[in-house]
Amino acid sequence: MVNERQDVAGSRRGGLTVADLVVRYPGATAPAVDGVSLDVAPGSVVALLGPSGCGKSSLLRAVAGLEPLAAGSVCWDGTSVADVPVHRRGFGLMFQDGQLFAHRTVGGNVAYGLPARSGTRGRVAELLELVGLAGYEDRGIATLSGGERQRVALARALAPAPRLLLLDEPLSALDRALRERLAVDLRAALVATGTTAVFVTHDQDEAFAVADRVAVMSAGRLLQVDAPAELWVRPATREVASFLGYEAFVPLDSPAAAPLRDALGVPPSGATLALAEGAFVVGRSGVAKGVVRGVSSRRGRSEVRVDVDGIGVVTALGPVGGRWSAGDVVELGVEPDALAVLDA
Numbered sequence: 001m002v003n004e005r006q007d008v009a010g011s012r013r014g015g016l017t018v019a020d021l022v023v024r025y026p027g028a029t030a031p032a033v034d035g036v037s038l039d040v041a042p043g044s045v046v047a048l049l050g051p052s053g054c055g056k057s058s059l060l061r062a063v064a065g066l067e068p069l070a071a072g073s074v075c076w077d078g079t080s081v082a083d084v085p086v087h088r089r090g091f092g093l094m095f096q097d098g099q100l101f102a103h104r105t106v107g108g109n110v111a112y113g114l115p116a117r118s119g120t121r122g123r124v125a126e127l128l129e130l131v132g133l134a135g136y137e138d139r140g141i142a143t144l145s146g147g148e149r150q151r152v153a154l155a156r157a158l159a160p161a162p163r164l165l166l167l168d169e170p171l172s173a174l175d176r177a178l179r180e181r182l183a184v185d186l187r188a189a190l191v192a193t194g195t196t197a198v199f200v201t202h203d204q205d206e207a208f209a210v211a212d213r214v215a216v217m218s219a220g221r222l223l224q225v226d227a228p229a230e231l232w233v234r235p236a237t238r239e240v241a242s243f244l245g246y247e248a249f250v251p252l253d254s255p256a257a258a259p260l261r262d263a264l265g266v267p268p269s270g271a272t273l274a275l276a277e278g279a280f281v282v283g284r285s286g287v288a289k290g291v292v293r294g295v296s297s298r299r300g301r302s303e304v305r306v307d308v309d310g311i312g313v314v315t316a317l318g319p320v321g322g323r324w325s326a327g328d329v330v331e332l333g334v335e336p337d338a339l340a341v342l343d344a
């Protein structure tokens, strides 16, 4: 387990500081959040990433003030918010189903939460433009697609310029293509407004697309907190690596790992090498061989399940339109970006 250690200056640091937080539900055998410490710097976006039931929402809700803390603290700019009621914390919330007001127009939804004064129209227009819905003010909520509704929910959440925006799986009800597009737009809107945010998701790609730092959670604890690229290249443990999508693990000093070591330029050691999908590429100048077990296609590219001696069955990528049959022996090249070395 990692925890972001509070240094001596920790209590003076700006933004959100969660320390040793525990959330326990009545009757549950284990705490839902089990001693989590995490800092979110002003203007930065942190994703809480982990499998279903690991405690992401409980942590978010505790920060919002919607769940009582069994232990630990939640501070903003170094001051505890324990005694501050939910609506006074200045934190915004956005959920999977945007919870829009069906009887209000788009503009009416976005304006909700803004003080009634002149200039509201301009601010609403500005926010709608920010989320890619310029000119939607008078549309009824019932006439919008799911993706448009979440864009309105985002505009509404950003409208009062919350000092912290808490987003609980805001894209997970949408289909994959839309989710990928909205994740990019969501990040752009958060960055453009300088919003400090915590974003809950169980989707690695989404976490990587939206956040400056990703906090990987499991069973109520934080396993690793790092920038996306850092996390991908240096997952701290096998559990983190597996959750990120690494699918095979081999000792770095095993004979089967030799071509992979060469591709990475690392010497043999007691460490473990993790292989993600695409670590092997079919047809690229061969440094290894594999036996084809099955072939599928994703976005035109071939995904070839290959059995590599000493490694096992892994997913290699192949060119568009490649044709292989089970039992074929194929030459494999190596893609270093799909490899990571786990410390011993």
Ligand SMILES: Nc1ncnc2c1ncn2[C@@H]1O[C@H](COP(=O)(O)OP(=O)(O)OP(=O)(O)O)[C@@H](O)[C@H]1O
Residues within 6 Å of the ligand: 025, 026, 028, 032, 050, 051, 052, 053, 054, 055, 056, 057, 058, 059, 202
């Ligand atoms: N109101 C509640 N009462 C009792 N137990 C709860 C309650 N809410 C959550 N839990 C339990 O706490 C644990 C963490 O749940 P939580 O919703 O925080 O996980 P999560 O990572 O957000 O999961 P998901 O991605 O499925 O939403 C789970 O074991 C869950 O069953």
